Amino acid sequence: MSKILEDTTVYKCRKCGRRADVKVTYAKLLLCGDHFLDYIENRVLNSIRKYKMLNNVRKILVALSGGKDSLSLLYILSRIRNQLGLDEIVGVHIDLGLGAYSDESRILVEKACRDTNIQCTILSLKELTGHTLPELVEITRRPPCSLCGSFKRYLINLLAVELGVDAVILGHHMDDILVFAIKDFLFQDMVDLAKMTPVSTGIQGFLAKKIKLLYEIYEDDLYSYAYFSKIKTTGTQCPFKYMDPFKIAIRKMLDELEEYAPGFKISIARKLAETLGESRESEAIQPCKYCGMPSKNGVCGICNLTMKIYGEPLGPKIRTKIREKYCFTR
Ligand SMILES: [Zn+2]
Ligand SMILES: [Zn+2]
Numbered sequence: 559m560s561k562i563l564e565d566t567t568v569y570k571c572r573k574c575g576r577r578a579d580v581k582v583t584y585a586k587l588l589l590c591g592d593h594f595l596d597y598i599e600n601r602v603l604n605s606i607r608k609y610k611m612l613n614n615v616r617k618i619l620v621a622l623s624g625g626k627d628s629l630s631l632l633y634i635l636s637r638i639r640n641q642l643g644l645d646e647i648v649g650v651h652i653d654l655g656l657g658a659y660s661d662e663s664r665i666l667v668e669k670a671c672r673d674t675n676i677q678c679t680i681l682s683l684k685e686l687t688g689h690t691l692p693e694l695v696e697i698t699r700r701p702p703c704s705l706c707g708s709f710k711r712y713l714i715n716l717l718a719v720e721l722g723v724d725a726v727i728l729g730h731h732m733d734d735i736l737v738f739a740i741k742d743f744l745f746q747d748m749v750d751l752a753k754m755t756p757v758s759t760g761i762q763g764f765l766a767k768k769i770k771l772l773y774e775i776y777e778d779d780l781y782s783y784a785y786f787s788k789i790k791t792t793g794t795q796c797p798f799k800y801m802d803p804f805k806i807a808i809r810k811m812l813d814e815l816e817e818y819a820p821g822f823k824i825s826i827a828r829k830l831a832e833t834l835g836e837s838r839e840s841e842a843i844q845p846c847k848y849c850g851m852p853s854k855n856g857v858c859g860i861c862n863l864t865m866k867i868y869g870e871p872l873g874p875k876i877r878t879k880i881r882e883k884y885c886f887t888r
Pocket of ligand 1: 571572573574575576589590591592593
């Protein structure tokens, strides 16, 4: 992890000798703000090489929630872009209709995309389904986080397939990945655990490849990265924010172990990646008979859910709207 130094008068940056602004504990490094940004970008480049993340990838879709993780990811990508051999980077943000929180997130994403010169697509849940997330929660009585996750995954994958991108880039950092993986292990959810790999291959035609570019990046590093890049982050919180007690306890344990042995998290993330290998999608996944998106039994989660709400599967209509509005070049 990295700590922004409060009193910086006595330390010098290892690279340039100027006053150090940050201490990178796992690497025993003191760096100024500018060299810290370089350092993190190089760490991401190393992960890309090591895990062969962008092999045969020319066009990517970056999922942008508007939080510090995804916005830092966008800035990192824009700064290392020339070294990646990509033809195109497109950003996508889902406006869930969560009042001030969604409004602010959307504005931050639009600004970050303008600043980094990356094309931005905003998908509105209300426009695509007729309802905002709070309205859908009210109608379905389903837990907001699971509903939100289902729609986000569905819409991002759908846009990726329609745009014909080679991969979707996700903003999950190492702390998130380790917490998810350990929780999956505790609950013996081996199917979900298998997804905690740097690269998930996807299935040609209907399930996009997914890449976790920040696989070896600490959450604290992203705070510091956002701080030194002067990235503006949201001041409001998701009204449905839920603190999972299991995740909090796992996170606390990992933080204590990291404190005791700096670099511990990186070494277990690397072992996890090695053990899991490249995740391959189960052969049981097949296209939904209504909308063509991934499903386990022939009908995808969104068509299944919307059938109950509207009396018809909404997938095909959502797909047509996305195709007509956002994919006019194809
Ligand atoms: Zn420096
Ligand atoms: Zn469907």
